Amino acid sequence: MTIKEQAAKIKLDSTKMAATTLEERNHALRAIVDALLANKEAIIKANEEDLQQAKSDNVAPPLIKRLKFNEEKLVDVTKGIQDLIGLSDPLGKVQMKRELDSDLLMVRESCPIGVIGVIFEARPDALVQIATLCLKSGNCAILKGGSEAMHTNRKLFEVIYHAAVEAGMPENCLFQVEARSEINELLECHESVDLLIPRGSNAFVQYIMNNSKIPVMGHADGICHIYVDKAADIEKSIKVIVDSKTQYTAVCNATETLLVHKDIAQQLLPKLNEAFKQKQVEVRGTEEICQIIDCEEATEKDFRTEYLDLIISIKTVSHMEEAIEHINKYGSHHTDCILTEDAQTAETFMQYVDSAGVYQNCSTRFADGYRYGFGAEVGISTGKLHARGPVGLEGLCTYKYKMFGNGNVVADYVEGRKQFHFKDLEI
Numbered sequence: 001m002t003i004k005e006q007a008a009k010i011k012l013d014s015t016k017m018a019a020t021t022l023e024e025r026n027h028a029l030r031a032i033v034d035a036l037l038a039n040k041e042a043i044i045k046a047n048e049e050d051l052q053q054a055k056s057d058n059v060a061p062p063l064i065k066r067l068k069f070n071e072e073k074l075v076d077v078t079k080g081i082q083d084l085i086g087l088s089d090p091l092g093k094v095q096m097k098r099e100l101d102s103d104l105l106m107v108r109e110s111c112p113i114g115v116i117g118v119i120f121e122a123r124p125d126a127l128v129q130i131a132t133l134c135l136k137s138g139n140c141a142i143l144k145g146g147s148e149a150m151h152t153n154r155k156l157f158e159v160i161y162h163a164a165v166e167a168g169m170p171e172n173c174l175f176q177v178e179a180r181s182e183i184n185e186l187l188e189c190h191e192s193v194d195l196l197i198p199r200g201s202n203a204f205v206q207y208i209m210n211n212s213k214i215p216v217m218g219h220a221d222g223i224c225h226i227y228v229d230k231a232a233d234i235e236k237s238i239k240v241i242v243d244s245k246t247q248y249t250a251v252c253n254a255t256e257t258l259l260v261h262k263d264i265a266q267q268l269l270p271k272l273n274e275a276f277k278q279k280q281v282e283v284r285g286t287e288e289i290c291q292i293i294d295c296e297e298a299t300e301k302d303f304r305t306e307y308l309d310l311i312i313s314i315k316t317v318s319h320m321e322e323a324i325e326h327i328n329k330y331g332s333h334h335t336d337c338i339l340t341e342d343a344q345t346a347e348t349f350m351q352y353v354d355s356a357g358v359y360q361n362c363s364t365r366f367a368d369g370y371r372y373g374f375g376a377e378v379g380i381s382t383g384k385l386h387a388r389g390p391v392g393l394e395g396l397c398t399y400k401y402k403m404f405g406n407g408n409v410v411a412d413y414v415e416g417r418k419q420f421h422f423k424d425l426e427i
Contacts, residue, residue, distance in 0.1 A: 003185035006175055007115065007142065007192035013172035014114045014140045020169070022089040025136055028167040029085050032132060033078045035163035036156075040074055043159070046151040047124065054148055062250035062308050069124040069152050077128040084136050084375035090393040091138050099423040103406040110397045112138035114194035117186055118378055119208065121200050122146030127153050129369075129376035131160050131174055136375070137396040140170070142186060142193065144177040154178070187212035197391070199379050217391065219382035221306045221332035222252025224364045227323040227349065229340035230263040236361060237339040238272050243363040244337070246279045250308045252380060253335050253367040257303055258314045259323045262288070265316050269293050276312070285314040303330045320345060324352045331355060333382040335367040356382050356389040 036043070047069040054064050096108035116139050120126045127145050134141035145153040157176040164173055177186060186193070190213040198208040198218050209216045226244060228237050244255035260268060265288070273293040276283060283295035284302050295314075302313040303326070317323045320338075327336050335357035338349040346360040357367045367390060369377025374392025381387045387395030412418040 003177065003182050004189050004192070006172075007186070007189040010115050010140045010142065010172040010175055011192040013170040014112070016170040017140050017173055018091070018112045018114070018138045020138060022091075024168055025138065026085050028135055028164045028169050029081050029132055031163040031167035032135075032160050033081050035159045036074060036078055036128070039155070039159045040071065043074065043152065043155050044070060046155040047149075049151045050149050059148060063122060063148065065250050066121065066123045067148055067152075069149075069156075073125050077125050080129060080370060080376045081132050083370070084132055084393075087136070087375050087393060090136075090397050094427050095399060097425040097427050099425055100420050101408065101418060102421075104408045105404040105425075107402045107404070108399050109402060111400050113396055113398050115140045115142065115192055116195045116197060116378070116396065117142040117144070117189070117193045117214070118197045119144045119183060119186075119199065120146065120197075120379070122148035124149045124152040124156055126199070127156050128160065130378045131157070133376055133378050133393065133396060135164060135169065135173065137393045139396055140173050140175075142175045142177060144183060144186065147180060150178065184211070187214065190214045197379050217379075217381050217383060217387060217395075219252065219332065219334060219380050222254070222334045222380070223257065223304070223306050223330065223332040224253060224255045224334055224367075225257045225259060225323075225327045225331055225336045226255050226364065227259040227317070227320070227327070227336070227338045228261060228264060228268060229320060229338055229342065229345055229349075230261040231342040231345060232261075232264060232268070232339040233341055233361075234264075234268055234271065237268060238275050240337070240339060240361065240363050241272060242275050242279060244365055245276075245281060245312050246310065247363065247365050249310055251365075252306070253364050254308070255337075255364050256305065256307050256312065257326075257330070258312055259317050259326060260289075260314060261320075261323075262316045262318055265289075265292055269314075280310055282311045283314060284311065286316065288316045289314045306332070320349060324349060328352075328354050334380060335359065335364045337362065337364050356380065 054067055091110055093110040094107055098106045100106055118130050161174050193214050196214045196216045198205045202221050226241055269292045284298040285295045286298055290297055298313045333355045336353050336355045337359040338346050339361055340346050350358040369390035369392045372390050377390040377392050379391055381391050
């Protein structure tokens with residue numbers, strides 16, 4: 001069966017999936033938790049195969065770190081599913097109730113998007129998060145993980161799919177694509193797939209956008225910034241910067257560029273550099289930075305680079321407006337932070353920085369669906385239409401309008417026999 005034929009079957013089952021109750025979907029999620037724990041040894045063994053192959057292929061250390069799926073990761077993902085079970089039903093929520101006439105009622109109600117295709121990087125935990133988020137939100141999903149995690153993804157999918165179907169979910173609620181060649185087939189399924197969410201490099205995301213008629217939601221890069229204002233608290237700033245850069249480097253919400261107000265640079269940078277040395281962070285700085293601390297000289301390319309490694313580029317700025325201009329020019333509109341004790345300065349920064357997440361005095365690593373209380377996320381969207389930032393249950397839903405009448409016809413209103421009175425009712 002071709003991918004297009006399979007997608008058509010999934011599309012048919014998407015209406016059945018949308019009609020499932022919260023109790024049915026939560027029951028399936030509980031079954032998935034039990035199945036993952038029961039198959040722990042087989043899953044970890046499959047992951048060891050992938051890790052061994054990755055090392056043989058000289059895969060970069062940041063990617064190997066993402067690839068690892070041990071008992072700790074299994075505990076994390078099952079905890080995430082339990083949290084997801086505890087969230088309220090995103091479906092059937094009345095968003096608007098409007099009386100158009102005394103016997104004509106319009107209701108806007110949340111519903112699933114339908115069939116979602118997710119192409120994601122070599123992070124096996126992402127497969128678990130994406131599959132379970134789609135199930136909870138009443139969506140069917142077509143999943144394509146990175147080839148580096150082939151054995152782990154295959155085992156995880158097998159466990160999740162069988163547990164979901166045995167728990168009563170439609171036969172075609174989930175489908176796994178493995179071959180890279182099948183991605184192009186998936187991109188042609190615009191009649192059956194309602195949304196694509198690619199997670200990967202800038203070039204890869206652009207390729208998906210340029211080669212499919214299916215709407216695409218996601219982000220290309222994670223070039224996150226921290227601006228240290230002249231009114232920043234030094235000790236607080238060092239703590240936040242170090243966490244943002246080093247807590248987990250191989251992710252899109254790790255800070256890549258630091259902008260420092262010139263008035264605070266002499267106080268901050270020597271102490272910060274000592275903290276970076278302890279964490280083995282390589283600093284690349286502009287000429288002004290090199291005069292204050294011993295570091296590599298940065299080029300313009302550095303400010304356009306998502307390192308995903310223990311490297312950070314640093315630049316001084318004369319004022320906040322210069323920092324804002326730099327972020328809006330070089331950033332990826334993902335997550336950016338200001339460190340300051342001046343509330344008015346922070347408010348201005350947060351107003352003018354055009355990013356999905358704008359923070360004051362906290363790590364950029366908080367840009368995550370789990371940490372936002374979404375249960376998990378299918379990805380981060382830096383676009384502005386439909387969903388922005390970490391995309392959780394709400395971002396996987398759309399809405400439909402339901403109209404309840406009593407033989408009403410438009411001719412009565414056009415010809416003046418009846419009139420609309422548009423009255424919003426309490427939800």
